[in-house]
Amino acid sequence: MDVVSTVRRTIDRYGLLLPEETVVVGVSGGPDSLCLLHVLNRLRGQYRIELHVAHLNHKIRGNEADADAAFVARLAEEWGLPCTVEARDVPALAREKRLSLEEAARRVRYAFLAEVAKQIGAKRIAVGHNADDQTESVLMHWLRGAGLAGLRGMLPAISLSDYRLLEGEDWGTRDKGQGATPYPFTLIRPLLEVTRAEIEAYCAEHGLQPRFDRSNLDTTYYRNRLRHELIPYLEGYNPGIREVVRRSARVIADDYAYLQAELDRFWSQVVISESDEAIKFDLAAWRDLPPSFQRSTLRQAIRLLRRSLRNINWIHVEDARVALLEKPAGTQVTLPRGLMLTMSYQTFIIADEGYVELPADLPLLAVDSLPLNIPGTTQLPESQWHVEARLLGRNELPPGWEDNQDPWQAFLDRDVTGSELILRRRQPGDRFQPLGLGGRQTTLREFMINVKIPARWRHLVPIVASPYHIVWLAGWRVDERARVREGTKGVLHLRFAQSQ
Structure with missing residues (x-):
């Protein structure tokens, strides 16, 4: 079967193209991408698609890379296709991100292609991965110890958001927000059933003169070692090893x-x-x-x-x-x-690492603030908990109140607290006088650290506050100024309880 027929079969089997769409075609200038562009250009009338050529100069190969960029731009012009050519300093980004040059180049390249697709309103990005690339990828995953997701190899079509290359990073694209955005772009591989030998024969047959990237011969790169050393060695045991690996990948x-x-x-x-x-x-x-x-x-x-x-x-x-x-x-x-x-x-x-689970059995505060009903009951939003407020006389205090063992109830001097209390989260600069420190004032942040309240939910701990100061860090400590003293006449009893 000839290359065009194989590509057409792959497109139809996996639904790679939709009519009336523009497809961004990543073109390096090498045999694979040149063959891809030529075949898609021949098929664009049949599938009613438009093509947009995209080339990225990775700034790795000096003058040769500049010549590649000029070649692609000239070719696109000759074929009457719109083209975007840009450059990224991949070696610098690799150093900054502490990645191998191969991995950094891959991530930058896909970020660039996604940026081009976004700018022109395209949804599909075509790249020139071929059948031999598939063999190499599966072997790489197998040697790394991958599971089934890796051993299935490259897919004919995959969402770029699933490809896990763009999220959470800025890969030198002009759109600085792009790194964190899950893009609705589909990466397609129309040449995935075409071998490298068939691609080279196609280029020769149609007079295509691809650029030669000498780095593809450099066996310091892992993939190149597989391509030039391991796979030829395995062919000594089974001449059909490439197809065997690909067939296994399809089954997986x-x-x-x-x-x-x-x-x-x-x-x-x-x-x-x-x-x-x-x-x-x-x-x-x-x-x-x-x-x-x-x-x-x-x-x-x-x-x-x-x-x-x-x-x-x-x-x-x-x-x-x-x-x-x-x-x-x-x-x-x-x-x-x-x-x-x-x-x-x-x-x-x-x-x-260091994550602390929010405790389900604590009355944490889901809103910034809410007024307390005094006396009465205040329901905590989005919670099974409420606050009960009772007004007591000094002589109505229960036995053993001074040795209160429930951190979620407090007995407070009503003359100090007043009746306009709110329940709120902590605020920048909060300070209070924790009971037991002799009236010494400390920042709320310092106190929370000292009593080892996990950082992840410090902002959710309910604070009872008057218009003037904190009166109770609920669950931990009453403020010295609000404690019940010998001369206290009226008592405010607050208690957090779970609703039935």
Whole structure:
């Protein structure tokens, strides 16, 4: 089957093109992208699409890279196609981001292509990955210890937001906000069923003269070592190894799609809660899963919490899985990119290292402030908790009130507090006089640190305040000025309680 027929079959099988759309075509000037552009240009009438050429000078190969950019711009002009050519200092970005040159170039390139698509209103971006690239990618993932997601190789079409290259970073694009935006762009690979040899033959047949990138011969790059050393070596054992690997990838991709559908069902059975910061699991329910779904739920959690993470190594997942099956409560397992798995007796959480779970059994404040009903009951918004306020005489204090062991109730001097109290969150510059410090004033921040209130929910701790000062840091300490003294006549009794 000739190249055009193979590409047409791939487009139709996977629905890669839609009529009346513009497709951004990434063109480096090499054989793959030149073949891609030529074939799509021949097919654009049949599929009723428009093409826009995009070329990025990575500033890696000096004058040769400049010549590549000029070549692509001239070719696009000759073929009557609109073209965007720009440059990025990839070596500088690689140093800044502490990435390999290959990885930095890939991320910058896709960010650039997404930027071009956004500017011209395109939804699809075509790149020249071919069948031999697929073989190399699958082998790279296998050598790294990838799971099924990696072993399925590159997909004919994938959302760039799923590709996990653009989120949370600024990759030198003009649109500085782009790094954090999940883009509705689809990356398509029309040449994925075409071999490198077929591409080179196509270029020769049609008089195309691609640019030659000498860095493709540099075996200091990992992919090039696979291409020029490992794969030829494996062909000594099986001359058809390239197609064998690709066929395995197609089978794995089908299996993966089925398992993902099953994962959605299992996910709801084992996940107690999830947010952008943390995912909490039911440990017993998770342990009841088959091993494959134990791994896939862990991978899914890591993906959801680290969307820019491109690869998740098998060893990270397996270490976590074994710990969850064998280790006691309190065990922690380090995961990629600053994530930590923490086990409890009945649950486990995957979250940022140092994450502190919001306690469900505390009356934390979901709003900035609200007035207290005195006397009466005040319901906390979005909470099972309320505050009861009672007015007592000095002689009505209950026995043992001075040794109050409930941190969520307080006995206060009514003449000091007044009746215009509010419940609020902390504010910048808050200060108070904690009971027991002899009237010494301290900042609320310093006090919270000293009594080890977790930083993550300090801003949610309810504070009872008068128009003049804090009278009670609920759950922790009454203000010295509001305490009940010998001469106190009227008492305000505040108590947090859970609603029935």
